[in-house]
Amino acid sequence: MFIRYKLALLFSLVVAGLLTLFSAVIYQISASYREEEFLGRLENKARTTARYLMDVKEIDNDLLKIIDQNSLTSLFEEQVLVFDEHNRLLYSSLDDQPPQYDPALLAEVREEKRVEQSSAKIDLIALALPSSLKASGSEYVVMASAYDKFGKSKLIYLRNTLMICWVVGVGLTVVVSGLLAGLFLRPIATINTQIQQITAQNLKERLPEGNGRDEMAQLAINFNQMLNRLNLSFEQQKSFVSHASHELRTPLAAMKTDIQSGLEEALSSEEYRLILRDLFQDTQRLIGLTNGLLQLARPLDPVLRRKLISIPELLLDIYAELSSLRKAQKLVFEPILDERRELLVPGDEALLKTLFTNLIDNACKYSPTHEAFIRIGSDASHCLIDIEDKGIGIPPEDQERVFGPFFRANNALIYSGYGIGLAVSQRIVEWHGGSISLRSTLGQGSTFTVRLPLS
């Protein structure tokens, strides 16, 4: 079922429930009021008749009947009966019909002193009244009953009015709530239609953001922001693929030319050796590139393989490995004090090794002395690692771009490289919830600072 119909139905049910409750309360209060008021009138009647009969000696039964039947307050189908202490009927206001009463009621009245009864037709009140003439303890019973014709017809009129109001109210609510729900949900329907038209081909399309304040506008704004992010990552992916194919094509084209000349010309063994050496270099480059691409493309699982890594120990390991491999490189550690060894970072050891090896390799590669200066520090929540060199530096306009895949600054082109290392490093740092920043002065050197959250 559509939300629109659900909302309308729910709202109508609530209103119908409330109307039923209010109507029932109003009807009940009116019915009680009618009964109370009519029984009050009956009681007056009963007491007056009893008083005339008992206390006024000049009035006999016949005179009392005439008074009863002709009084202004006489009621519809009225009947007043008075019984003495032996339950003998002393007086009946009806002269042509036999009195109608339930003899069991007499005993109940003598017990309770006052009994009220209301049936669909007749309301009745029966009172046990002490006689002022007789000895104390003897009691008369007076019963007054009548049909509240006007009160009951008013009640029926009220009931019919309430029922008509209920039907009209609920009907109106169904229509109005249906219209209102449609009106409020129309922006969602519009957004839906527009979303259906957005495909990978027209990711630049945006939803109208309305007044920019209500929930619908917020939804459109958030959706547009998501499209911005998707579009950016699509663009990045496209440029990544075109860069990657370009980078792969260069060594492959060189290899093809080498192989062609080897096949087509009769060459000396020395010349074949040269061709093989070129092929070897191009293959090396291809391997380096594909390794870098694999690292960039590999999805980094957000939870798996994290353990606590001591950053000072990790850097000392890298130092030991690099020193034994490449004698030309020189790593200078600012003193790592023993107490700093507990700088523990939750992370993946292999990835962190790749990160720092990339940065240290660059520092040594891009400085004539092949020196990298490493500093480890911390603040309240992060471990801070500086990798500094006194090398060629990075031009200010390129400093933002060096973290993009395949970007190489002009002053670095004479050095070997693929422009992937920093992109991979940044990805690794972000996976660890940290950040990487760069300070560099052209011709003087660069410092890369890695911030990793401590455990």
Ligand code: ADP
């Ligand atoms: P590669 O070093 O293979 O070119 P990287 O992604 O590691 O790729 O670096 C990208 C670019 O950033 C380099 O080509 C170079 O222009 C610049 N760069 C990185 N590190 C340094 C550094 N320590 N000194 C100067 N330039 C650097």
